[in-house]
Amino acid sequence: MELTIKRDKLIEEGLCDHCLGRQFAKLGYGLENYERGAILRYNKEVSKKDFVKDNIPKHSKIGGECCLCQGVFEKVEDYASLVCKTLKPYQLNSILVGVSLPQQMKEDEKRLWSKYGKQDAELIKSELNRLIGKRVLRKLNVEVDFERPDISPVVDIDKQKVKLQISSLLIYGKYNKYIRGISQTKWFHDRRVKSVEEIIAQPVLEVAEADGAKFHGAGREDIDVRCFGKRDFVLELIKPKKRNLDLQELERRINTYQEQVEVFELELTSKKKVKKIKGKRASKVYKALIVTAQEIDPDKLSKLKQLSGTIKQRTPQRVNHRRADMVRQREIYKLEPEILTANKFELIIKAEAGAYIKELISSDDGRTEPSVAQLLGCSAECERLDVIGIDN
Template sequence: MDLPTVKEKRDSLIENEELCDHCLGRQFAKLGHGLENYERGLVAREIDDLTEDSFVESNVPEEASEKHRCGCEFCGIVFDELDHWTQLVIDSFDRYELETFLVGIRPPEEVVASEEELWSEYGTEWTEPIKTELSRLIGKRIEDRMDIVVDFERADIMAVVDMRDGKDRVELQVNSVLIYGQYNKYSREIPQTEWHCRKCRGSGCDECDWTGKQYPTSVQEEIQEPFIRESKAIEAKFHGGGREDVDAKCFGKREFVLELIEPLNRDLDLEALKKEVNEGTDKVEIFNVEFTHKDKAADIKQKHADKEYRAQVETEDEVSEEALENISEVVGVIEQDTPERVEHRRADKTRKREVYEVSWEVTGPKSFELTVKAEAGTYIKELIHGDEGRTQPNISDLIGTQAECTQLDVTWVEK
């Protein structure tokens, strides 16, 4: 069955329905450029031989804004109340710093039902949903009254206008402020993020001195406090590009994204905050701080960054220079079963990882310093001690005596 022409659809709508100019024009919203729907409605009434090319500015009647009528059984009085809805949104923004916004609409239920009936009868060719028109019109009014702009991709705040009966309210979806940076960790006593107490799981007990935490602080906590304070966010989330062990230092400038949840303030002086963090702690230092977006957080968490490590190793027996030369045999692909120390939180499986480079320097009769560059996800401590054979090959087997990593540093992280 052929679709009706623009004229046929217009004639049928005018003959059978009592449509206001907004609702008539909305049936042809995808025709023409630079017109409001009420102007399309006026064109549809004025031009007898209506075509797809009729919706141009030159066909809009003079004094159109004064001539058009709004309000019919299909839209009720929603277009009469545009200024009311606009002011509600502006008032809801009062506490927040923002540069971009987006408006969502929950139209009256009877309006949605009437619109769907109209579509079922006359089709959806060239049409626009009423909630889209309302969102656009309210958005334009807000842009005119405030120094902010609509952003469909990364709006600071989305205001959802609830026009349903008895609601008359605006709900705000405040998007996070995301800050990219890199950190070094200079303490061997703190994890990357807050750990709940193993005994009470965060509720507080004698063992954790009623803090609910396994460790007094963390990389996240050392960094986030000034950012939360200045943004007036309700909380923060820390997205790290991998993590080092609690007892390992990191000198490799590991990437992270700090997500500030529901902030009131967005205009943050990042250099001043970076300086405050760095001067306020000797446990952590941050670098290269800048605003970013949610895609960056996902990117660094999914990235498998190669790393270089420096390990202090002690052996059970003295090791000859000849035996130490065997360490080079770990270069290449190794197989590591899930280490015993993490099997309670990691899937038990065999992982293949590549060791790219190794070097060593003797520091004593039963000790040496090991440098390893390896693929992301390589367990370095297990590479050294073997984890009772769960890592193959391993350095303990290669040098002929048990070796233990007594100190580990991350010296380089791939960016």
Template sequence: MQKSEMLEDYDNILFKSRSILKEYTLCDNCLGRFFIKLTGFSSSRRLGSRIKDSLNFTTITKCYICKNLLTPSNIYVKMMQDASTGYEFSSFLVGATLKRSVVDRDDKIRSKFRLRGVDSIKTEVTRELGKKFAKKTKTSLDYLLPNITFTMNFRTDKCEVKAKPVFLYGRYLKNKGGISQKQESCQDCKGTGCIFCSNHGIVHFDSVEGKISQFLYKKFGSDQVKFTWIGGEDKTSLVKGDGRPFFAKLISPKRQNIQLPKKSVFDEITVNDLRKIDYIPRGSIPFRSKITILVMAKKGISSNKLKKLKQLINIPITLTGTHGKQTKKIVHKLRYRKNSLQSFTIEIDTDGGLPIKRFVEGNSVIPNITEMLNIKCFCKKFDINQIILSK
């Protein structure tokens, strides 16, 4: 752009600024914001000050739009510093909640004076706070993947901070029965987090979920952990082999870069191969399970009759859910051995998600063991020998 054109543009800016300032008193930030994209300036405040100097205009009252919202900006920067105490971060993003009246006044002037392509007051506020906080803390603004995100609420004069989640993958073994996979939610908040559960969403730590969560709270400084389990087992079941895979999402952890042990033991629970991952896969994750099932029959059963169990191999097993939805599973391999007149053990290699007790007892699963043998059967116990993720 030639110098003459630049001067002409600046004259137009001064002309429009004079019209605005005749009716409204604006701070340097708000005035400069309206025209900064037409100039080479990097600061709305400096541009606004330059325009006022050119017009011999002095601000002596509050800004009509923001009521001098950014004048005490150091106060808000201090609030951001206080809110982020204890967090490890090198990048951040700032969001803001403004009073509706501030936004309305900004919209009114932009519409009245036909100011097109102008950043909103909210954008200006977050940009200015971001620049000052970055300079103060020697960190950087990141609009894509910030370590932490601030939300400055100008309605309540409060600042909230959230860290980006950490995603983990691991496998757990259960070496003793009597431990549930999932932890019961806090009765007061139903799992959302409250003062009575220290925002964890759970109160007790006597399950697989509870024991692993407690470890992760301490390691990462996170309040909550959300698990995605690859299948489940009964409270009495053991989990052997390489263990059951799981994913964990840590909500707003204060620490991100933590060295994780390859093996951790929490009483009867062992966690192996715990590591950070980029994301948790969406949708259902296909897998196969190798399971040992102890079955009790209501009456005596012959070895010859048990041979019928082989008919369950490689045929569709139809599961009917509570709302009538049907899914199909396949038992790929099956072996059995008779223990006593009314007891036998089955070892199966099956698609993941087959409900073992229902498969034995015949509750909305067709075909099933009870039906196949024509004798009422009960699942006394089952153990997980191996979980294999499908590629």
């Protein structure tokens, strides 16, 4: 449809300058839609070359009301103020404003496009997002982020309310666990059991004023195993009000209010880090205290060298209620035994990620082959186990 004819028909529809100009939003550069609308309305004949700043009538201004927009552009400043008021309790550095339109307005826009085409048009939603967003950015002195903003406020035009979509705050770090009897994550079936997650999260939740937290660890140690290897983790804070955290002070606070867990190298991170540490398969070094049913023959200890290499482990009995029953192959890289008493010795073991160390020692009724018990020719149990190194 020739541009002037299309313009005339749209004016007959009773459109305001915003809604008129928006049908030609892809024409010209550096113009707002209401300025395009004014150019269209006050020039007898129009062509694509007329959409320049010099042709904007002096009396053009934001606002106006018509059957399509129902006067929403008259309230842009009010919507921006409502967004800022809703965001007042929150610290943020980036934002992306959105709107939710009444269904009738969206249907009216589709009807208009079905009659006159939409090849040069812009959604009314997009224009409102931009106009309200610009004002909010100026008022709050923050930046727009189209990928992962700290908060995305969505203005519900129908209900005159703002809904907030709040991005999690992610903190990366490493931890050591110095006592036994602490799980890595919460035990919902037994609240008496403490966890690394709760110990680390407690002071962070208080400072960030977050609704909750999720703990993402790079693997885990059993509840009765200590960890001295500085295990990677990401603490995900849900709906935090405070984001500009002093991480050095938080680290000090976590490490001084208790002695069970120590954290290191806290820093802000992203979802990519969670994916990376979840997929991490780092080999680990363990120190195991082993008790045998018989006195240890020092000569027999040399047989433990046969454990170096590939072992086969069927899913241990202690975890087969939650893991698939299958046989896995794992590599054992190093073993260093040291006799302590007649039936006790320490064993330093370096193993591939995913190796079951307790079963490597006991054999788990023959489900792990070879094993310490098998090679020594007597029952052997892991009395104490520590993670003393984690490869990065």
